[in-house]
Amino acid sequence: MLTLFYHPLSSFCWKPLVALYDTQREFTPHPIDLTKPEDAALLESLWPMRQFPVLQDGATRIAESSIMIEHLDLNHPAQSRMLPADPQAALPIRLWDRFFDMNIQLVMQKIVDDALRPPERRDPVIVEQARDKLDRAYRVAERHLSGQGDWAAGAFSLADCAALPALFYAGAIHPFDDHPAMRAYFDRLVQRPSCARVLDEAKPWFRYFPFQDRIPARFMT
């Protein structure tokens, strides 16, 4: 039996949720509320980094969103895969998964972290550097996506699972409206039923996102 420990607002949790919904695998969702000491203790007991998502599969416990998606492909075959079985063919997908996590998601998170600090501890230099890095990543993504089909690297994959949260949250804080290929790709992503479901389930929590007023109205209602 699969159990996913997660929070509906958490960007990295969206990755396995999209994969699970997209492949219609059954699992037990176990929301974790880190404001509750007992939930924080539970998460720490599952993964000492105290980060979600964590996937429990029988006696096997998996941390790290990308690894758990691979674990699903390997151990719970479904009608489609998030990574091809051929390791060589998987390389571009791994690249774009890392790209969205490292160059967009984590960079966007620096701006969120800054906004969550008390005003006297905020650092405009960190925010400016993060915005510069996002600009560079957007240029790279735009060039890449202009030459692609519907998805980030061939068929819908792990790379697209990573792209949804990265582009959703980064796009709210640092819009990519002037990047037509990114915009078109993002529109395709949010319309995919698995992604739309994740966004819908996150809706009640968006008010806790410090830049909630920048989330496009179409995702709030």
Ligand SMILES: N[C@@H](CCC(=O)N[C@@H](CS)C(=O)NCC(=O)O)C(=O)O
């Ligand atoms: N590389 C990890 C990142 C997980 C992560 O940073 N999760 C965040 C939520 S999006 C978290 O648990 N933050 C709480 C904390 O770090 O204390 C993954 O891909 O699963």
